[in-house]
Amino acid sequence: MKRLLLVLGAAASTTLCAAQEPADALRFSQTAPSGTARQQAIGGAMGSLGGDFSALYGNPAGLGFYRTNDFVFTPMMRWSDTKGSFLGRSEKASDSKFDLGAIGVVFGSPGRVSSVRGAAFSIGFSNTADFRNTILYRGQNNSSSYSQRFIEELDRAGVRDSTAAYLFPAGPSLALNTFWLDPVKDAGGQVTGFRSNSPVATGLLQEQQVASRGGIYEGAIGVGVNTNDKLFIGGTLGIPFLVYERKATFTEADATADTSNRFDFAEFREAVRTTGSGLNLKLGIIYKPAEFWRLGLTVHSPTYYQLTDRYHYELTTNTEHYAGEWDDYSKDYNDGNEQQFKYGLLTPLKATASASYVLREIEDVTRQRGFLTADVEYVAYGMMRYLPDNDAENSDDTKEYLKYLNRNIRDMYKGAFNLRVGGELKFTTLMLRAGAAWYGNPYKEVNGGKGGRLNLSGGLGYRHRGYFIDLTYVHSMQRDIHTPYRLANAPYYVADLRRTQGNVALSLGVKF
Numbered sequence: 001m002k003r004l005l006l007v008l009g010a011a012a013s014t015t016l017c018a019a020q021e022p023a024d025a026l027r028f029s030q031t032a033p034s035g036t037a038r039q040q041a042i043g044g045a046m047g048s049l050g051g052d053f054s055a056l057y058g059n060p061a062g063l064g065f066y067r068t069n070d071f072v073f074t075p076m077m078r079w080s081d082t083k084g085s086f087l088g089r090s091e092k093a094s095d096s097k098f099d100l101g102a103i104g105v106v107f108g109s110p111g112r113v114s115s116v117r118g119a120a121f122s123i124g125f126s127n128t129a130d131f132r133n134t135i136l137y138r139g140q141n142n143s144s145s146y147s148q149r150f151i152e153e154l155d156r157a158g159v160r161d162s163t164a165a166y167l168f169p170a171g172p173s174l175a176l177n178t179f180w181l182d183p184v185k186d187a188g189g190q191v192t193g194f195r196s197n198s199p200v201a202t203g204l205l206q207e208q209q210v211a212s213r214g215g216i217y218e219g220a221i222g223v224g225v226n227t228n229d230k231l232f233i234g235g236t237l238g239i240p241f242l243v244y245e246r247k248a249t250f251t252e253a254d255a256t257a258d259t260s261n262r263f264d265f266a267e268f269r270e271a272v273r274t275t276g277s278g279l280n281l282k283l284g285i286i287y288k289p290a291e292f293w294r295l296g297l298t299v300h301s302p303t304y305y306q307l308t309d310r311y312h313y314e315l316t317t318n319t320e321h322y323a324g325e326w327d328d329y330s331k332d333y334n335d336g337n338e339q340q341f342k343y344g345l346l347t348p349l350k351a352t353a354s355a356s357y358v359l360r361e362i363e364d365v366t367r368q369r370g371f372l373t374a375d376v377e378y379v380a381y382g383m384m385r386y387l388p389d390n391d392a393e394n395s396d397d398t399k400e401y402l403k404y405l406n407r408n409i410r411d412m413y414k415g416a417f418n419l420r421v422g423g424e425l426k427f428t429t430l431m432l433r434a435g436a437a438w439y440g441n442p443y444k445e446v447n448g449g450k451g452g453r454l455n456l457s458g459g460l461g462y463r464h465r466g467y468f469i470d471l472t473y474v475h476s477m478q479r480d481i482h483t484p485y486r487l488a489n490a491p492y493y494v495a496d497l498r499r500t501q502g503n504v505a506l507s508l509g510v511k512f
Contacts, residue, residue: 042422
């Protein structure tokens with residue numbers, strides 16, 4: 001029988017044991033243009049252009065350029081390699097995925113009054129974020145242990161009694177019941193704190209493996225209006241659906257061959273599934289100050305999500321001759337069921353200024369000979385917030401936990417600028433396209449970690465007798481960080497991630 005019995009724990013309701021972390025808020029906020037192949041080929045810089053279905057998700061004013069109907073379907077194939085560097089060592093992991101990029105329809109018509117030259121209505125469904133990734137890194141740590149995060153959690157809660165053995169099934173209770181942690185007692189037998197059995201001073205071999213799946217798929221309806229061929233105005237209502245799955249294993253092992261130091265290894269496993277939906281609004285204008293110039297301005301409201309996490313944790317610890325090998329499972333604290341937590345999430349505001357120069361433009365946009373275009377986007381990552389569930393009575397523990405997460409968000413993230421540029425040349429029915437995009441660093445200062453992504457793209461397009469085909473390749477080079485755990489009272493380290501990704505998109509469409 002375990003040292004700290006779970007008899008009371010089986011009947012007691014557990015305190016908050018949630019799976020959220022600041023990195024999840026960032027992950028769910030980093031959406032990017034992934035609509036039609038044409039849009040991706042020019043770096044996603046569609047903010048001042050029209051006549052493409054992707055305007056529904058970028059600047060909906062671009063829908064106002066339509067005077068006919070379009071249907072478009074875009075499948076995609078992605079593959080990636082991620083190199084993780086941690087404490088002087090590097091490891092590599094690979095992944096691949098077939099996905100739906102976008103599907104939708106635009107209904108356009110000429111204007112029926114003198115000042116309105118055209119209007120369009122669009123409805124679509126698009127993949128706006130892809131979470132599929134595999135991460136692997138390892139190294140030797142002589143400064144801290146993963147188990148110290150559990151000690152800090154107990155310290156924040158002010159727990160100094162046996163309830164620590166069953167009120168924290170997200171980690172601390174598992175660590176106590178498998179002897180990774182021990183209570184520290186005074187001369188009178190009172191618990192004054194907790195200590196880890198991991199021998200930090202002689203070194204710990206640490207390894208993190210993370211496999212993520214899922215994405216954000218957004219349904220949207222939008223309208224665009226053309227007034228006097230000078231000012232285009234549009235709006236989109238978006239309803240994103242989010243699915244995220246993460247399976248992670250963190251292993252910590254004694255770096256020595258000493259079998260008498262009361263620690264061999266500990267393996268902490270987590271499985272998290274997040275689902276939910278949200279609501280957002282996109283507003284935009286495009287203005288033509290001269291025949292060949294177009295200027296665009298777009299504002300994307302924060303997305304408000306209602307999310308549900310379902311998760312469970314497992315821990316195996318071997319303390320050698322001290323207590324041997326023990327397993328513990330968070331489901332045992334919840335009648336064999338996964339834990340569940342409902343909450344809200346507010347993503348950042350986005351604002352984009354755009355400009356394009358159209359080559360030899362004439363009234364019929366299908367006969368343009370090309371263009372150059374650019375977008376500058378600002379994303380206010382610092383305004384991301386976790387919020388209590390509106391439909392539940394939230395305990396003080398829940399509110400304090402969410403405040404703790406939001407403080408971490410404010411400390412870790414800042415606003416970032418993104419730049420997208422691209423161009424197209426048209427030769428009768430054939431089009432050549434190229435583009436680039438830079439997505440800026442959202443981190444303030446996280447142990448020296450930085451983030452950013454560079455996309456280089458190119459593609460071909462073919463249009464003839466109302467049918468069109470676009471093919472694009474996007475090569476992405478991304479730098480990011482991953483933190484296996486954070487500590488307030490001891491050093492911790494981040495892994496530097498370098499990810500390269502290839503993406504092939506094929507758009508098939510018809511005008512009707």
